[in-house]
Amino acid sequence: xxxxxxxxxxxxxxxxxxxxxxxxxxxxxxxxxxxxxxxxxxxxxxxxxxxxxxxxxxxxxxxxxxxxxxxxxxxxxxxxxxxxxxxxxxxxxxxxxxxxxxxxxxxxxxxxxxxxxxxxxxxxxxxxxxxxxxxxxxxxxxxxxxxxxxxxxxxxxxxxxxxxxxxxxxxxxxxxxxxxxxxxxxxxxxxxxxxxxxxxxxxxxxxxxxxxxxxxxxxxxxxxxxxxxxxxxxxxxxxxxxxxxxxxxxxxxxxxxxxxxxxxxxxxxxxxxxxxxxxxxxxxxxxxxxxxxxxxxxxxxxxxxxxxxxxxxxxxxxxxxxxxxxxxxxxxxxxxxxxxxxxxxxxxxxxxxxxxxxxxxxxxxxxxxxxxxxxxxxxxxxxxxxxxxxxxxxxxxxxxxxxxxxxxxxxxxxxxxxxxxxxxxxxxxxxxxxxxxxxxxxxxxxxxxxxxxxxxxxx
Amino acid sequence: xxxxxxxxxxxxxxxxxxxxxxxxxxxxxxxxxxxxxxxxxxxxxxxxxxxxxxxxxxxxxxxxxxxxxxxxxxxxxxxxxxxxxxxxxxxxxxxxxxxxxxxxxxxxxxxxxxxxxxxxxxxxxxxxxxxxxxxxxxxxxxxxxxxxxxxxxxxxxxxxxxxxxxxxxxxxxxxxxxxxxxxxxxxxxxxxxxxxxxxxxxxxxxxxxxxxxxxxxxxxxxxxxxxxxxxxxxxxxxxxxxxxxxxxxxxxxxxxxxxxxxxxxxxxxxxxxxxxxxxxxxxxxxxxxxxxxxxxxxxxxxxxxxxxxxxxxxxxxxxxxxxxxxxxxxxxxxxxxxxxxxxxxxxxxxxxxxxxxxxxxxxxxxxxxxxxxxxxxxxxxxxxxxxxxxxxxxxxxxxxxxxxxxxxxxxxxxxxxxxxxxxxxxxxxxxxxxxxxxxxxxxxxxxxxxxxxxxxxxx
Numbered sequence: 001x002x003x004x005x006x007x008x009x010x011x012x013x014x015x016x017x018x019x020x021x022x023x024x025x026x027x028x029x030x031x032x033x034x035x036x037x038x039x040x041x042x043x044x045x046x047x048x049x050x051x052x053x054x055x056x057x058x059x060x061x062x063x064x065x066x067x068x069x070x071x072x073x074x075x076x077x078x079x080x081x082x083x084x085x086x087x088x089x090x091x092x093x094x095x096x097x098x099x100x101x102x103x104x105x106x107x108x109x110x111x112x113x114x115x116x117x118x119x120x121x122x123x124x125x126x127x128x129x130x131x132x133x134x135x136x137x138x139x140x141x142x143x144x145x146x147x148x149x150x151x152x153x154x155x156x157x158x159x160x161x162x163x164x165x166x167x168x169x170x171x172x173x174x175x176x177x178x179x180x181x182x183x184x185x186x187x188x189x190x191x192x193x194x195x196x197x198x199x200x201x202x203x204x205x206x207x208x209x210x211x212x213x214x215x216x217x218x219x220x221x222x223x224x225x226x227x228x229x230x231x232x233x234x235x236x237x238x239x240x241x242x243x244x245x246x247x248x249x250x251x252x253x254x255x256x257x258x259x260x261x262x263x264x265x266x267x268x269x270x271x272x273x274x275x276x277x278x279x280x281x282x283x284x285x286x287x288x289x290x291x292x293x294x295x296x297x298x299x300x301x302x303x304x305x306x307x308x309x310x311x312x313x314x315x316x317x318x319x320x321x322x323x324x325x326x327x328x329x330x331x332x333x334x335x336x337x338x339x340x341x342x343x344x345x346x347x348x349x350x351x352x353x354x355x356x357x358x359x360x361x362x363x364x365x366x367x368x369x370x371x372x373x374x375x376x377x378x379x380x381x382x383x384x385x386x387x388x389x390x391x392x393x394x395x396x397x398x399x400x401x402x403x404x405x406x407x408x409x410x411x412x413x414x415x416x417x418x419x420x421x422x423x424x425x426x427x428x429x430x431x432x433x434x435x436x437x438x439x440x441x442x443x444x445x446x447x448x449x450x451x452x453x454x455x456x457x458x459x
Numbered sequence: 460x461x462x463x464x465x466x467x468x469x470x471x472x473x474x475x476x477x478x479x480x481x482x483x484x485x486x487x488x489x490x491x492x493x494x495x496x497x498x499x500x501x502x503x504x505x506x507x508x509x510x511x512x513x514x515x516x517x518x519x520x521x522x523x524x525x526x527x528x529x530x531x532x533x534x535x536x537x538x539x540x541x542x543x544x545x546x547x548x549x550x551x552x553x554x555x556x557x558x559x560x561x562x563x564x565x566x567x568x569x570x571x572x573x574x575x576x577x578x579x580x581x582x583x584x585x586x587x588x589x590x591x592x593x594x595x596x597x598x599x600x601x602x603x604x605x606x607x608x609x610x611x612x613x614x615x616x617x618x619x620x621x622x623x624x625x626x627x628x629x630x631x632x633x634x635x636x637x638x639x640x641x642x643x644x645x646x647x648x649x650x651x652x653x654x655x656x657x658x659x660x661x662x663x664x665x666x667x668x669x670x671x672x673x674x675x676x677x678x679x680x681x682x683x684x685x686x687x688x689x690x691x692x693x694x695x696x697x698x699x700x701x702x703x704x705x706x707x708x709x710x711x712x713x714x715x716x717x718x719x720x721x722x723x724x725x726x727x728x729x730x731x732x733x734x735x736x737x738x739x740x741x742x743x744x745x746x747x748x749x750x751x752x753x754x755x756x757x758x759x760x761x762x763x764x765x766x767x768x769x770x771x772x773x774x775x776x777x778x779x780x781x782x783x784x785x786x787x788x789x790x791x792x793x794x795x796x797x798x799x800x801x802x803x804x805x806x807x808x809x810x811x812x813x814x815x816x817x818x819x820x821x822x823x824x825x826x827x828x829x830x831x832x833x834x835x836x837x838x839x840x841x842x843x844x845x846x847x848x849x850x851x852x853x854x855x856x857x858x859x860x861x862x863x864x865x866x867x868x869x870x871x872x873x874x875x876x877x878x879x880x881x882x883x884x885x886x887x888x889x890x891x892x893x894x895x896x897x898x899x900x901x902x903x904x905x906x907x908x909x910x911x912x913x914x915x916x917x918x
Contacts, residue, residue, distance in 0.1 A: 055552055056556055056558075056559065057552060057554050057555075057556060057589060060552035060553075060554055061552070062549060062550065062551055062552065063549065063550035064549060065547035065548055065549065067550075068547075068548040068549060068550055069547075069548065071550075072548065088524035088527075088528075089524055089527040089528065089531065090521060090522065090523060090524065090527060091521065091522035091526075091527055091530075092521055093514055093516060093519035093520070093521065094519075094553075094591075095516050095519055096516075097515055097516060099515075100515065112581055112582075113581040113582075114580065114581060115580070115581055116577045116579070116580055116589075117577060117578065117579040117580070118575045118576060118577050118578075118591065119576065119577075119578045119579060120575070120576040120578060120588070121573065121574070121575055121576070122571055122572040122573060122574055123571075123572075129579070130516060130575075132553075132577065132591075223763060304682060
């Protein structure tokens with residue numbers, strides 16, 4: 001937590017994390033650039049924008065309000081949609097016994113290396129170790145069926161309509177599918193800066209495999225017991241990370257309006273002899289008017305920070321629109337609006353405030369998706385031979401390749417591309433398939449190709 | 460999970476729990492009575508009403524939709540209220556290091572015996588054990604202040620306005636307060652059947668104790684750093700358990716309308732030669748009309764269960780109102796409505812449906828709270844001497860006693876009342892204090908009394 005950034009910020013003590021001290025007199029700055037050092041840039045953005053605080057246990061972090069409020073907006077959409085599908089909520093314990101976890105062999109093999117085991121309670125050893133449930137398929141014994149693709153479409157909408165991140169819907173290969181399931185579908189995003197794919201969310205059809213293992217039956221309409229068909233799906237706060245990677249720039253976070261906790265930040269710009277009370281009044285009235293119209297607007301009235309410092313902080317936090325009101329604006333009955341996504345500035349009459357803000361917010365939402373789509377599409381490289389494949393991989397492309405769909409061939413490609421940056425693998429076989437003329441052969445095996453699949457390195 | 464109760468119910472396999480097979484031809488029944496064997500009665504209600512499924516790890520259970528939907532209704536109210544207080548959401552990791560957990564000595568002493576320790580990841584031992592965070596005060600380093608009583612009032616509203624459970628607001632004794640905090644407030648409920656108090660929810664003022672321990676400062680308006688004042692509060696699904704204990708009867712659960720996932724269940728009552736299509740149509744129209752009016756109504760159209768069996772099941776599940784529609788009702792353009800709380804039946808004209816249902820639901824909500832309040836109040840026993848105290852304790856009373864507020868005296872009372880049923884202790888010192896004439900002495904020590912406190916056995 002950067003203690004000096006906000007009036008109410010708290011400095012943590014025993015956490016063992018790095019503290020970055022930024023003097024409030026200086027401008028807020030990013031030390032890293034997105035194109036130069038993507039990894040450090042990303043850490044800096046999520047910490048400085050106050051989304052995340054690192055934690056003293058590896059792999060754990062604290063989600064701060066700026067991230068949680070985005071998550072709540074996504075959840076609100078998704079929860080309402082799954083209610084429409086008549087799905088019912090369950091709540092399952094954190095723990096699972098070794099016995100139950102072991103029941104589905106293929107499944108547990110996929111998770112075993114990372115399972116956390118509780119062996120002690122207070123100072124006493126437990127009779128048998130208990131696992132922290134790594135995933136829920138062995139304890140949750142009733143799912144609704146036939147909804148794999150309905151849910152996948154909701155995930156697409158979360159990415160494209162809310163987070164403005166373009167994704168491809170498709171099916172995972174046998175090697176990459178959910179351990180123990182029948183097949184896995186996913187939405188896949190791509191980060192042009194690093195040339196890596198990133199799995200956005202998955203929706204699995206488990207078939208009757210778990211039902212057989214755990215004897216999960218139901219009474220059908222004829223009054224007979226039959227095995228259930230099951231599905232399983234999840235999305236996580238990773239989606240917010242993908243959004244950060246996609247839209248962020250060297251000034252920090254860039255938030256799509258639909259998920260921005262604050263869509264418009266209003267900043268008073270006082271000037272020596274100007275009437276500060278009138279300026280403050282105009283700012284308050286602007287926030288009030290926007291809030292009444294359903295726009296998430298807020299006022300930054302802090303007096304111990306300069307307007308310029310505030311501009312930088314809210315740019316860092318990715319707020320889509322900034323409104324500045326100074327003496328000149330007051331005299332002209334206007335406000336100045338600055339877009340975070342492209343920096344353009346417009347003066348608009350106060351009477352047009354709500355309408356213009358709405359138009360701008362909608363425009364930013366569309367623009368972010370369009371821009372990201374163009375960048376992503378520019379990286380798609382349809383290839384047909386092994387040498388084209390390796391060249392495209394070196395060029396950080398999202399590779400679309402004709403494939404024979406054999407597990408051995410995918411293993412072979414992995415082995416042949418192993419290296420510092422990680423091996424290439426299938427990302428997904430997109431539902432949206434280009435033509436595959438008969439006679440097309442697999443780029444890796446030379447056998448007849450049966451489909452186009454996306455390949456690349458991934459997160 | 461009672462597999463034979465619903466068409467879609469699933470029977471679990473490897474869970475090791477008892478399965479109760481209830482033939483669908485028989486009437487659903489409760490094996491235990493609330494007055495005879497409260498503990499078994501309670502387990503039977505929460506399982507048979509499909510709120511909870513027991514789990515193969517002690518202390519863990521699965522919350523099924525019938526409990527989760529109640530929980531979601533409570534959350535919806537509470538989350539909206541805390542948003543109004545401008546509180547911000549954080550999300551903290553599940554794990555905490557031993558080092559951080561140990562920092563606040565008094566605090567950890569209160570929790571240490573029950574802490575679960577993760578010592579292995581997969582097959583490897585961890586370098587240092589990691590605790591599953593038993594509570595959050597040592598890692599969460601920023602709270603809002605001054606809201607202890609605002610939150611406590613929200614908890615009172617959850618219990619009284621939603622769950623129809625009467626509670627007393629008050630302050631915990633030094634012995635019973637939150638370990639490491641400054642003081643603890645709570646809402647306390649009482650279960651007349653067992654004569655036990657039950658803590659409904661707590662709201663703690665932590666003071667600056669944790670702030671000093673972890674060096675949690677903020678920048679005040681003068682630009683200086685000062686220690687934060689902190690609070691901490693929580694309510695859990697225990698609140699649903701208290702509701703079950705308060706209103707349930709020998710037919711099962713009784714739900715207050717405000718939290719009932721289904722407020723009105725509509726059941727067709729076909730008769731030999733009657734027009735079943737018309738009956739079904741009238742039922743569907745009734746559900747539709749109620750839903751349109753914002754009433755949570757549902758239709759039980761299952762054909763492989765008799766109306767009588769359905770009545771019993773929905774009574775077991777505690778649905779506030781049942782509507783029966785048979786040939787006679789159809790002919791008379793009426794519906795029959797049966798109340799769950801008192802069993803009264805009324806026939807009402809279909810034209811008055813929405814208005815009458817609303818009146819009945821409101822009436823049930825009020826009646827449940829009033830009835831529970833009368834039963835609770837009948838148990839309150841103001842006493843002044845030790846012999847009155849022990850007599851009242853044996854009579855399962857909620858004891859209101861003048862007390863000197865000394866920790867040693869509370870310890871002494873605990874020691875002197877130790878026994879099979881557990882020792883007596885303070886429940887809270889109610890904010891609503893009766894007169895305390897000067898000269899009143901403590902029932903246990905004979906020293907001058909400073910307050911009236913509730914005493915009793917508790918859950």
